[in-house]
Amino acid sequence: MLDAKYLRSEVEQAAERLLARGYQLDVNKLKELEEQRKSLQVRTQQLQSERNTRSKSIGQAKARGEDIAPLLAEVGQLGSDLDQAKADLAQLLLEIDAIALSTPNLPHESVPAGKDESENVELHRWGSIPSFDFEVKDHVAIGEGLDGLDFKSAVKISGSRFIVMKGQVARLHRALAQFMVDTHTLEHGYTEMYVPYLVNEASLYGTGQLPKFGEDLFHTQPATEEGVGMSLIPTAEVPLTNMYRDEIVDEAQLPIQMTAHTPSFRSEAGSYGRDTRGLIRQHQFDKVEMVQIVHPEQSYQALEDMRQHAENILQKLELPYRVVTLCTGDMGFGAAKTYDLEVWLPAQDTYREISSVSNCEDFQSRRMQARFRSTVSKKPELLHTLNGSGLAVGRTLVAVVENYQQADGSVKIPSVLQSYMGGLTQISL
RNA sequence: GGAGAGAUGGCAGAGUGGUCGAAUGCACCGGUCUUGAAAACCGGCAUGGGUUUAUAGCCCAUCUAGGGUUCAAAUCCCUAUCUCUCCGCCA
Structure with a gap:
């Protein structure tokens, strides 16, 4: 498996090096998936962050003996939004993983170029x-x-x-x-x-x-x-x-x-x-x-x-x-x-x-x-x-x-x- | 095959619903002390990801794995895998 960070930041270079060994990396698809991944991941993490904060304040309110019902009501939609985002992200990561796992190694620079x-x-x-x-x-x-x-x-x-x-x-x-x-x-x-x-x-x-x-x-x-x-x-x-x-x-x-x-x-x-x-x-x-x-x-x-x-x-x-x-x-x-x-x-x-x-x-x-x-x-x-x-x-x-x-x-x-x-x-x- | 117990950081080992990424010890790193070392003492010390000029900050995830319950899961439920104990079988 190639380094994900390298694959992300240097897709073109990676594709070129892989082409030398006859492997066609689908650069456009990878870029597209990567873009989706980024925005989805940010959104998912924001939702998680919000849930964490709210759950924490519910816990604190409960510890003080306050009524937590209004706080619970506020959480409402959050859970299902988060579930959806997580599921989407997991699906996307699966796709990216499949590509990463199927991509061969990069040849060392000392390896002679050739087709077979x-x-x-x-x-x-x-x-x-x-x-x-x-x-x-x-x-x-x-x-x-x-x-x-x-x-x-x-x-x-x-x-x-x-x-x-x-x-x-x-x-x-x-x-x-x-x-x-x-x-x-x-x-x-x-x-x-x-x-x-x-x-x-x-x-x-x-x-x-x-x-x-x-x-x-x-x-x-x-x-x-x-x-x-x-x-x-x-x-x-x-x-x-x-x-x-x-x-x-x-x-x-x-x-x-x-x-x-x-x-x-x-x-x-x-x-x-x-x-x-x-x-x-x-x-x-x-x-x-x-x-x-x-x-x-x-x-x-x-x-x-x-x-x-x-x-x-x-x-x-x-x-x-x-x-x-x-x-x-x-x-x-x-x-x-x-x-x-x-x-x-x-x-x-x-x-x-x-x-x-x-x-x-x-x-x-x-x-x-x-x-x-x-x-x-x-x-x-x-x-x-x-x-x-x-x-x-x-x-x-x-x-x-x-x-x-x-x-x-x-x-x-x-x-x-x-x-x-x-x-x-x-x-x- | 039957019955039971368990899986937590590099290692050992606490933690049984909320400020727990997780006590403590060992190991490791830095410092004080010392001629030097050891001991003692003080401090630090998980991994992956996102954002970012940043190995700074902030955020997310991760307590075997995958599902579920819940506002909230290391902690409760289900499944799988593995480990250990006893019995059976067996080379």
């Missing part, structure tokens, strides 16, 4: 692309060849876009997640967290999934009565960040660095035709998430740090990748700036997203009222929130399997993972 992913800017590449002297297979073929990926069972049990993993491949998947969590906690200073996979509606508003992106989520039916059921998390960012909803932390506690290994559930509505083969796009996938909650002045340094933390995982796994800065048109709803890490997939002969690291500045914390008490101003101020995948475990498995494949269909195990695999150096049938 084709205009993202490559920051750098790491590692050398492997060459194979045999015909490269994709992870589906390799995984099925190793009897480690069972798409058929998954379809039977649940449907498309689910996976059953088996044997050493399942173990490799688990090893990857543990390696990532260990690296973040032992080397990067994060605290390991275990969090709920079902969250309430308020949490989804807090991080910005609602009100706009409800169709991307899986929602549960409430077990009883009407009301809103809980939703499966699309990322651990939701529970982790929302821990600080409606909190005021001491400045000394900053920065807060948390990591969690959780499944992520996405309905992927609107992408039915894409990546139908394999593990790339699943309704359920594991991810190790990093979240930082920091002082506003530190957030861009934290963004660089987090990108480095995610890169470090790929480097230790010796997987070639590149880093791109997302352009204004390709960024997510709440992000002010985002880096994507893209890992090399030999079978696709291209780089594919494996991590996304974003600084949301105060966009989420304003929605959540996540604040710290400033040692300077002594006042509560909004924190900055950042999140990043470190990494998407399923896609990392894909990258390991494809980059470490051998001619006979076996897969070598990256050296950093071998201790997590009981010393195993390769997986074969």
